[in-house]
Amino acid sequence: MKRFQMITEADARVLDYGSTVILAAGGHVTPLAHDTLKARRVSVVREGVDVDAESLAPPSRIRTVAIAGDHTGVALKKAILQHLRGRGMAVHDLGTGTSEPVDYPDTAASVAVRISRGEADAGIVIDGAGLGSTIAANKVSGVRAAMCLNQTLARYARQHNGANVLALGSTLVTPEEALAIVDTFIDTPMREPRYIRRLTKIRDLE
Numbered sequence: 001m002k003r004f005q006m007i008t009e010a011d012a013r014v015l016d017y018g019s020t021v022i023l024a025a026g027g028h029v030t031p032l033a034h035d036t037l038k039a040r041r042v043s044v045v046r047e048g049v050d051v052d053a054e055s056l057a058p059p060s061r062i063r064t065v066a067i068a069g070d071h072t073g074v075a076l077k078k079a080i081l082q083h084l085r086g087r088g089m090a091v092h093d094l095g096t097g098t099s100e101p102v103d104y105p106d107t108a109a110s111v112a113v114r115i116s117r118g119e120a121d122a123g124i125v126i127d128g129a130g131l132g133s134t135i136a137a138n139k140v141s142g143v144r145a146a147m148c149l150n151q152t153l154a155r156y157a158r159q160h161n162g163a164n165v166l167a168l169g170s171t172l173v174t175p176e177e178a179l180a181i182v183d184t185f186i187d188t189p190m191r192e193p194r195y196i197r198r199l200t201k202i203r204d205l206e
Contacts, residue, residue, distance in 0.1 A: 007028075007030065058122065059121045065091050077126055094110040109140065122185070123166070142206075154182075
């Protein structure tokens with residue numbers, strides 16, 4: 001198999017369809033190359049990382065987001081929807097859109113199921129404190145939800161823990177703070193083999 005320190009789009013375009021290549025430890029795949037590799041169904045095996053573990057890492061480039069919140073998060077969800085769509089992302093709005101009470105396990109599950117099925121690259125769940133939605137979402141196999149109060153936690157949740165669902169507390173953060181947290185969560189990839197390897201241990205607890 002071919003071994004790369006870095007895979008560029010030019011490299012990816014000439015790789016055989018359906019082939020497998022090795023990426024050196026600490027190596028990098030450029031964003032455009034990632035798209036081309038996916039289109040050509042080229043598998044990238046990172047040195048020092050179990051192939052199964054690699055498949056558990058969340059997508060580095062998020063294009064599709066599923067979002068839902070209970071009745072306490074209607075205004076915050078609307079602000080996030082507008083923000084993400086303004087960034088050119090496809091967003092699945094799974095409710096609720098009114099102030100009539102709904103239960104957070106239901107709204108959180110609607111997002112978690114989409115993530116579990118691979119129908120969205122990342123999810124966002126909202127309730128008053130964000131804790132209930134975190135607990136509920138994490139009951140769905142393959143979901144790693146993290147409640148984040150600031151950008152530092154959002155970065156760690158993605159980079160270190162491979163979180164694929166962000167939980168927000170509508171009573172704990174302002175809309176401006178929430179948008180900054182969302183951007184950090186969306187824009188932070190998980191790349192380091194030592195962190196990715198640990199996802200298999202999380203999976204084994206399910």
